[in-house]
Amino acid sequence: MRGLFAAMVLAMGLSLPAGAQPAMSWATSWAASVQGPYPVGNPSAQPDQRFAFPDPARGARDQTLRLVLRPSLWGKEVRLRFSNAFGTRPLALDGVHIGLQLGGAAVVPGSNQPVRFAGREAVTIPPGGSAWSDPVALPFVPEGTAGTLAGRKLAVSLHVAGESGPMTWHAKALQTSYVSPPGSGAIGNEEGEGGFPFSTASWFFLDALDVMAPAGTPVVVAFGDSITDGTASTMNGDDRWPDVFGRRLFARFGNRVAVVNAGIGGNQVAGPAEYGPDKPFPGGPAAGQRLERDVLSLSGVTSFVWLEGINDFSRNGDASVEAVQAAMREVAGRLRARLPGIRLVGATVTSALGAGGGTGAHGFAEQDAKRRALNDFIRRGGVFDAVIDFDAATLDPATGGLRPEMVPDSTTGGPGDRLHPNRAGYLAMGMAVDPEAVVPGLR
Structure with a gap:
């Protein structure tokens, strides 16, 4: 009851009695919905990976990956989840560290902390499995003012001992991470960047970061396909629509709400019927197939x-x-x-009319009719507690497609595909979200 009372007090925007400490619990601050095995997926702005991973069947080989990620909620204590969901052999990790990114593959001197698993420096994850680390204290997070690190990024280093085999990954990170050469060993304790010559625009094996936060801290999961994953947004720009919405919440409420991105490029609601290492699909598992791992098993x-x-x-x-x-x-x-008690919010699907110039998989009038029918269901079907109208925020009434300023690709500078909004489109979407619809009652 004491923890429940503290959570209720915090949710109401009130203060605890002098000297009282709020109950604490884990809250997921960052996630990357996994798919695979590599290279099956839809990465964006991907560098050539043949030097980092010469043989996808062998995967990573005695090398260290330094993965860069941006928490949406900061705290002094964190834990990490590693996934071998689509591997076909045991995944052996050791030499795991977490530090504050300085720039590129370098970490802020003195910030790099070792990560352990049940007190050990190594963990072996069976095929299809995952593993949480022990809690890790972050000495560089200011006491009582963790929000001052908002926008900063963490560098998580992990050494693959031996060969990983087929690699579980999240293809479309839209964030540069770094890889040491095959056979280079465990160098995650190094603060410098000299040992990490190769870059990647994807995340491998790591799929969640939790922070210790006051009980009842809101955790919002943005679930969807490439338009949530951020295709055509800015590489390393953190301007997907969930990023925009998360910054709005931070500006209004401070370091009190997490917004977690659970998008996968190419994902579908109803298909494919089967998915696994032997039956991969670029868009990842269907929504229902991945719900347990990508939503229900997250914290808070x-x-x-x-x-x-x-x-x-x-x-x-x-x-x-x-x-x-x-x-x-x-x-x-x-x-x-x-x-x-979960808050379910439906978002109307944005237009793809005209995409592909009549030769691709999207863009046809009969598909747009289905989209509009689905949007009617989302608005009026009684499934959701609230609705966000992304269609209205991005639609060009003159053409029925995306507004012209939202078409050019801001990731690569290309002409755009008329399916994915660019940075201007994602900004409009993030600004269209009513905070009260998603986290009602927060003050």
Whole structure:
């Protein structure tokens, strides 16, 4: 009861009695929904990976990966989750460290901390499994003012002992991370960047970061496809729509809300029917197949914002509106059953009309009719507690497609594909989210 009282007091924006300490619990601050095995996926702005990973079947080999990530919520104590979900052999990790990124592959001197697993420096994760680290204290996080680190990034280093085999990954990080050469050994304790000549625009093996936070801290999961994952946003710019919304929450409420991105480029609501290392699909597992790992097993989830469906109607998916609606109802039912009180927010699907110039998987009038029918269901189907109208925020009424200023690709500087909004589009989407719809009552 004492912890519940503290959480209620904090949620109401009130102060605890003098000398009282709020109950604390884990809250997921960052996540990367996994897929694979590498190289099956849809990365953006990916450097040539053949020098870092010469043979995908052998995977990483006695080398260290330094993965860069930006927490949405800061705390003095963290833990990490590593995944071998789509591996076919045991994954042996050691020499894991976490520090504050200085720039590139360098970490701030004195910030790099060792990470252990049940008190040991190494862990072996079976195929299909995952493992949480022990809690790690971060001495560089200011006492009582963790929010001053907002926008800074962590560098998580991990050594793959031996060969990993097929690698579980998140293809579209839109964040540069770093890799040492095969056979270079465990160098995660090094603060400098000299040992990490290769870069990658993907995350491997690491799929969640928790921070210790006051009990009841809101954790918002943005769930969806490439338009949540951030295709055509700015590489290393952190300007996907969930990033924009997260910064708005920080500006208003400070270091009190986490916004976690659970998008996968190419993901679908209703398909594929099967997924695994022997049956990979670039878009990752269907929404219902990945719900346990990517939402339900995260810590402290209070709100779920779902933007998805456009890929179901592509020529690759070719699903009926009814099939997508049924899958959405099923996922919503599972969420409410497992997380009573969760806030479910539906987001209308943005237009892809005209994408591909009539030769690709998207862009046709019959697909747009399905999209508009799904949006009617999202708005009026009674599945969601609230609705965010991303369609209205990005639609050009004159053409029925994306607004022209939202088309040019801001990641590579190309012409854009008329499917993915660019930075201007994601900014409009992030600004269109009503905080009260997602985290009602927070003050």
